[in-house]
Amino acid sequence: MIETGTCTGDSISFDNIWTPTFSDIFSNILDWRYDWSMNQAQGNAAYQVLLDTYSKLPNEYILLVQGSMIHSDSGHYDHVAYEQGKLITGIDLVRRIGLKAKYVVAIGSCATFGGPVSGYPNPTRSTGVQDVLPERRVINVSGCPAHPDWIMGTLLHLALYGEPELEKYGRPKMFYGETIHNRCPRRYYYDQGIFATDIGQKECLYRVGCKGPVTYADCPIRRWNDRLNWPIGCNTPCIGCTEPGYPDLMSPFTVHSPDIPLPGGTKIATDSVALGVLGFTSAAIIGHVAASLYKGRIQRNLLKSTVRGKHRLSLIKVKTFHIYRVKKNAKKE
Amino acid sequence: MKKKKELRKTIFKELQRGNVEGEIILFQPLWVRIFHWGFALSLTGILLSGLELHKPAKFFAVSYGDMFKIHVISSWFALGFVALRCTDAILRRDQSLIPKLRDIKLFPKLLAYYLFLRSAPPPNRKYNIGQRLVYSSWLLLFLIASLLGLSSYWQGEHLIWLWRLVGGFQRLRWIKFMITIYFLATIPLHIYLSMTENLSHLQAMVSGYERKPPPEKS
Numbered sequence: 001m002i003e004t005g006t007c008t009g010d011s012i013s014f015d016n017i018w019t020p021t022f023s024d025i026f027s028n029i030l031d032w033r034y035d036w037s038m039n040q041a042q043g044n045a046a047y048q049v050l051l052d053t054y055s056k057l058p059n060e061y062i063l064l065v066q067g068s069m070i071h072s073d074s075g076h077y078d079h080v081a082y083e084q085g086k087l088i089t090g091i092d093l094v095r096r097i098g099l100k101a102k103y104v105v106a107i108g109s110c111a112t113f114g115g116p117v118s119g120y121p122n123p124t125r126s127t128g129v130q131d132v133l134p135e136r137r138v139i140n141v142s143g144c145p146a147h148p149d150w151i152m153g154t155l156l157h158l159a160l161y162g163e164p165e166l167e168k169y170g171r172p173k174m175f176y177g178e179t180i181h182n183r184c185p186r187r188y189y190y191d192q193g194i195f196a197t198d199i200g201q202k203e204c205l206y207r208v209g210c211k212g213p214v215t216y217a218d219c220p221i222r223r224w225n226d227r228l229n230w231p232i233g234c235n236t237p238c239i240g241c242t243e244p245g246y247p248d249l250m251s252p253f254t255v256h257s258p259d260i261p262l263p264g265g266t267k268i269a270t271d272s273v274a275l276g277v278l279g280f281t282s283a284a285i286i287g288h289v290a291a292s293l294y295k296g297r298i299q300r301n302l303l304k305s306t307v308r309g310k311h312r313l314s315l316i317k318v319k320t321f322h323i324y325r326v327k328k329n330a331k332k333e
Numbered sequence: 334m335k336k337k338k339e340l341r342k343t344i345f346k347e348l349q350r351g352n353v354e355g356e357i358i359l360f361q362p363l364w365v366r367i368f369h370w371g372f373a374l375s376l377t378g379i380l381l382s383g384l385e386l387h388k389p390a391k392f393f394a395v396s397y398g399d400m401f402k403i404h405v406i407s408s409w410f411a412l413g414f415v416a417l418r419c420t421d422a423i424l425r426r427d428q429s430l431i432p433k434l435r436d437i438k439l440f441p442k443l444l445a446y447y448l449f450l451r452s453a454p455p456p457n458r459k460y461n462i463g464q465r466l467v468y469s470s471w472l473l474l475f476l477i478a479s480l481l482g483l484s485s486y487w488q489g490e491h492l493i494w495l496w497r498l499v500g501g502f503q504r505l506r507w508i509k510f511m512i513t514i515y516f517l518a519t520i521p522l523h524i525y526l527s528m529t530e531n532l533s534h535l536q537a538m539v540s541g542y543e544r545k546p547p548p549e550k551s
Contacts, residue, residue: 214502
């Protein structure tokens with residue numbers, strides 16, 4: 001595993017795997033070669049393991065990448081190795097190792113789509129792994145962090161059955177095939193129009209910004225921390241961490257639409273823009289009505305566009321009905 | 334009953350005799366009128382249900398399954414009406430909704446008229462350039478929104494290229510919302526101008542006919 005622009009959150013998430021246990025994976029299931037967080041060796045000794053795998057086992061190893069690809073200053077914001085007196089950048093190492101790997105798996109939001117590191121204004125010009133390996137198909141296991149089952153499930157599928165069926169963004173369909181909204185245990189509340197008005201309530205959290213309807217993941221059935229709970233189970237809305245564009249397109253987390261970035265680094269809420277446009281239109285129409293009335297344009301247009309007949313219609317009187325009734329004040333008269 | 338019918342016939346005869354100045358002409362053919370009112374109704378359904386789906390109103394407890402059905406059914410109806418209008422335009426070779434370059438040159442003059450800098454609008458054909466721009470933008474944006482809507486309806490199973498092009502579900506939803514705001518901003522403008530600029534055009538959208546005024550005597 002190569003770690004580039006990352007918080008190592010996916011490694012920590014992976015530590016929490018249960019059945020198989022973490023020790024099982026390392027000792028019995030996989031030949032885990034190189035991982036900053038798990039290495040016992042350090043420096044050149046550790047790095048040599050990676051280089052040996054690269055040179056001795058071409059097209060036999062799986063490259064896992066955690067963290068975004070940092071492009072600013074030709075990648076020199078992110079040094080990941082020291083080789084023959086030179087600092088090696090993350091994009092160079094991922095590209096070199098990735099081209100000879102049997103499979104390339106990007107883990108976490110940062111490695112898949114850029115993630116929080118690529119958030120606005122993205123000073124490091126970060127992207128996902130696919131951008132530095134355009135000639136290869138990268139298997140994306142997104143999430144912030146990725147669920148340990150998603151990581152391990154993908155690796156086991158690769159080892160046992162080959163490449164899993166992927167969905168539109170290169171993610172395994174078995175984990176990312178359905179929206180959270182469609183499997184949500186609170187879907188009943190949504191369908192009935194019963195919504196939480198604040199975070200912390202037990203109803204559907206759609207109105208407080210839940211991104212479940214636009215997020216593909218199996219969190220509702222898999223849940224987290226050994227299937228103990230998940231965000232919506234804790235009465236907080238889904239923040240859409242598995243989707244491309246996270247976090248910019250998903251923030252603020254408590255409203256539906258993302259804020260619109262303006263030049264100068266500020267952001268404006270979509271709903272405010274909408275209300276502004278509608279307010280401006282209403283004010284313009286009211287102002288125009290007043291001005292048109294004052295100038296007499298409306299009156300003139302109405303007279304011009306309607307027509308007065310040359311002569312009144314001559315109706316033939318067919319029958320006349322006379323209705324007689326007693327006047328109430330007949331006596332007075 | 335017979336007498337009533339006779340009376341009605343007499344009124345029609347009077348009308349046919351030419352009780353108005355100028356000429357009565359067919360301004361809006363039947364299919365255009367069907368499209369206009371059908372599209373207006375279904376678009377209202379789309380916009381209102383879409384806004385409710387986007388941000389549920391606190392005062393309005395409603396079944397969201399039903400709201401979604403209203404949204405989808407209205408969309409299919411609206412698409413049907415648009416298809417009807419397009420077919421009608423092709424068969425009649427009607428280009429009245431397409432903005433032409435020479436008309437665009439008149440746009441500043443039209444704007445000056447609306448801003449009270451001119452006393453009369455520039456000469457125009459059936460629709461002025463402002464109408465043409467707004468109507469054609471509605472058609473274009475409605476088709477884009479429909480395509481995005483279908484893409485979200487199929488949940489990334491079909492139209493995957495579109496999903497990738499816009500950059501995901503959330504951005505797709507955002508674009509649809511902004512298109513809704515555009516419609517909500519321009520529809521009141523359309524209603525306001527149609528009621529205050531030329532009432533006979535509005536009448537023609539119901540009856541089909543309008544009076545063509547006689548040439549002014551010099």
